[in-house]
Amino acid sequence: MAGFLKRWIVGSLAVVWLALGGGQAAGAADFPTKPVEMTVLFGGTANTIAQVLSKLMTDKLGEPVVPVSRPGGGGAVGYAFVQGSRPDGYNIVWNSNSINTSYHTGKIPFDYSAFEPIAQVSKETPALAVPADKNWKTLGDMAKAVKAMKGTLKVGISGKGSFTHLTSAALFDAMGIGDKVRYISYGDGKAPIELLGGRIDAAIQWPGQFESYAAAGKLKVLAVTGKERVNLLPDVPTATEQGFDIDITMWRGLAAPKGTPANVIKTLQDAAKAATESPEFKSAAEKLGFTPAYLDAQAFGQEIAKDDTFYKKLLGSLSMTN
Known part of the structure; x- marks a missing residue:
């Protein structure tokens, strides 16, 4: 009887541990074990860079990174999809300054803090x-x-x-x-x-x-x-x-839903770094007219926060805020 009770208690604790996220942590340890879906918000150059990036990240991760187009609402459709996804690293977004502009123009009800930054990858000048x-x-x-x-x-x-x-x-x-x-x-x-x-x-x-x-x-x-x-x-x-005082560029990078485990972010960050520094990515940059501009998760998060302040002020001055 005592042995049965002990096994029951241990089993019950295991169920609780899994319910509280222990299973997710165990899965995160060997991430990735299946394809990673990269939501692409726009067509044109953004989509082309995403195709190159996803292939190179696939080579590093050993599992496919699959770009999926989810356009609409100036990025709002794609951001909403990823923000509502499970924070396990298998749904990420190819993001940009649009996270700031979409929020401050009322297209999405959440700001950049709803995501974990992974890495900045490139910059483009209009x-x-x-x-x-x-x-x-x-x-x-x-x-x-x-x-x-x-x-x-x-x-x-x-x-x-x-x-x-x-x-x-x-x-x-x-x-x-x-x-x-x-x-x-x-x-x-x-x-x-x-x-x-x-x-x-x-x-x-x-x-x-x-x-x-x-x-x-x-x-x-x-x-x-x-x-x-x-x-x-x-x-x-x-x-x-x-003679006109304008300095506006677009960064592009990757982000995951808030709460994605740190080691998963690190794995994705390292794959993005390897892709950005590869000869293939640099060759694509020359042909398409963008600049490889890698920043790690921490530095990228600081850049996004700084830009959020900038675009809030700029949109306000142009009477384009919600």
């Missing part, structure tokens, strides 16, 4: 392009022409409250033409086609979308919005060089 037949060589030329227009400047964006919308609004306000702009949303990755078709007059997107069209003389890229020029478009000056 570029402003216009059709080649526009008689504008600089931002100054553009500002002068738009101010003299009777109508409005039609500007393509990825969606209301999106990063391209925010960047466009900040730049055009700095140029003194914010009140002359009408924003038009287009599908992911279609900025050059919309420009060439005459549906819009200008668009801010990633350099990789414009480079081939600019080289062919079909589009003109007037400026980039970061503090430094980009390698893919070395002859294009920054907005700051042209």
Whole structure:
């Protein structure tokens, strides 16, 4: 009887231990044992980088990292899915500054603190392009022409409250033409086609979308919005060089639901680091026009928090907060 009672108590304690997360901890120790799903929020360059990153992380982890497209709401759809997932490392998000802008424009009810940062992977600097037949060589030329227009400047964006919308609004306000702009949303990755078709007059997107069209003389890229020029478009000056105080870039990285075990985060972080530092990733960066920019989980978390303060203030100044 005593032996039975002892076995019953031990068994009961084991059940309680599992219920309190002991089973998850044991599973975390040998993570991963199955595919990891990477939610991708956007198309275009974001999706292309995600495809490269997932392959290289697969090589490091020994289990597939599967990119799954969940677009919509400027990232809100994908963020909501991952935030509601089990915090075990098997659902992660290919995130960006959009976590800050989506929250402060009311698209999601949670902020960046709903996630565990894994690693920053890359940075991209937006570029402003216009059709080649526009008689504008600089931002100054553009500002002068738009101010003299009777109508409005039609500007393509990825969606209301999106990063391209925010960047466009900040730049055009700095140029003194914010009140002359009408924003038009287009599908992911279609900025050059919309420009060439005459549906819009200008668009801010990633350099990789414009480079081939600019080289062919079909589009003109007037400026980039970061503090430094980009390698893919070395002859294009920054907005700051042209007298407009703008410094906006996009970081991209990985995050997991809050509560994901630290050793799982470390495993994913190390895989992201190996991928970011690989020759294949650096080659992709040169072709697509982004910059490898690895930060570990702690430093990445600090970057996200700093940016959250920046974008809250910027969105407020542009009257775009919820």
